[in-house]
Amino acid sequence: MRLVTAAVLFAAGLLTACAPAPEPAALPFKTGPGDIEYLMHYVLEPAAETIWDSAGSVITEDGEETLHPTTEEGWIAVEHAAAVISESGNLLMIPGRAPTAGDWIEYSQGLVDTGKTVLAAAQARDHEALFETGGHLYNVCVACHQVYWREAPQRP
Numbered sequence: 233m234r235l236v237t238a239a240v241l242f243a244a245g246l247l248t249a250c251a252p253a254p255e256p257a258a259l260p261f262k263t264g265p266g267d268i269e270y271l272m273h274y275v276l277e278p279a280a281e282t283i284w285d286s287a288g289s290v291i292t293e294d295g296e297e298t299l300h301p302t303t304e305e306g307w308i309a310v311e312h313a314a315a316v317i318s319e320s321g322n323l324l325m326i327p328g329r330a331p332t333a334g335d336w337i338e339y340s341q342g343l344v345d346t347g348k349t350v351l352a353a354a355q356a357r358d359h360e361a362l363f364e365t366g367g368h369l370y371n372v373c374v375a376c377h378q379v380y381w382r383e384a385p386q387r388p
């Protein structure tokens with residue numbers, strides 16, 4: 233009896249394992265050609281620029297100028313940008329957009345996680361953590377570009 237149960241369970245497991253993955257067309261997402269470029273240009277890059285323009289310091293003629301936000305508004309803008317980055321990682325994983333080969337999913341998940349660490353730094357109003365997590369974010373962008381953006385110029 234126990235053996236029969238086990239066999240039935242095993243067969244059920246096999247059935248589940250063999251069920252075909254849903255076709256992207258059967259899902260409600262509206263995707264199309266050029267989606268990745270559009271996401272990069274209009275969603276990811278502006279958000280990343282907001283973060284990077286708010287971290288670290290620059291040397292000017294007048295000396296070193298720190299870039300981190302000094303107003304509540306400035307910190308909130310970084311929080312928004314970090315959330316945009318984080319959720320964009322999920323947008324990149326939508327079936328039909330995500331290439332099925334290689335580490336695309338890992339890089340996209342990296343964006344979700346790193347965006348959250350930037351958000352936490354901004355919420356804590358911690359400019360050192362913002363600088364550090366902003367650097368990690370840069371590395372995630374570059375890591376994916378090195379593999380998937382063949383004609384990438386020398387920038388993230």
Ligand code: HEC
Pocket residue numbers: 268269272273276277280317324336339340343369372373374376377380381388
């Ligand atoms: C999961 C992979 C992946 C990640 C992560 C990623 N990118 Fe991209 N990115 C691409 C690919 C692929 C292209 C080339 C798209 C094309 O031209 O079709 C691209 C292109 C771009 C472009 C050029 C878009 C244009 O106008 O032609 C910019 C800007 C860009 N990425 C910014 C970023 C920034 C900033 C980050 C990090 C915050 C980032 N990307 C993270 C895959 C990624």
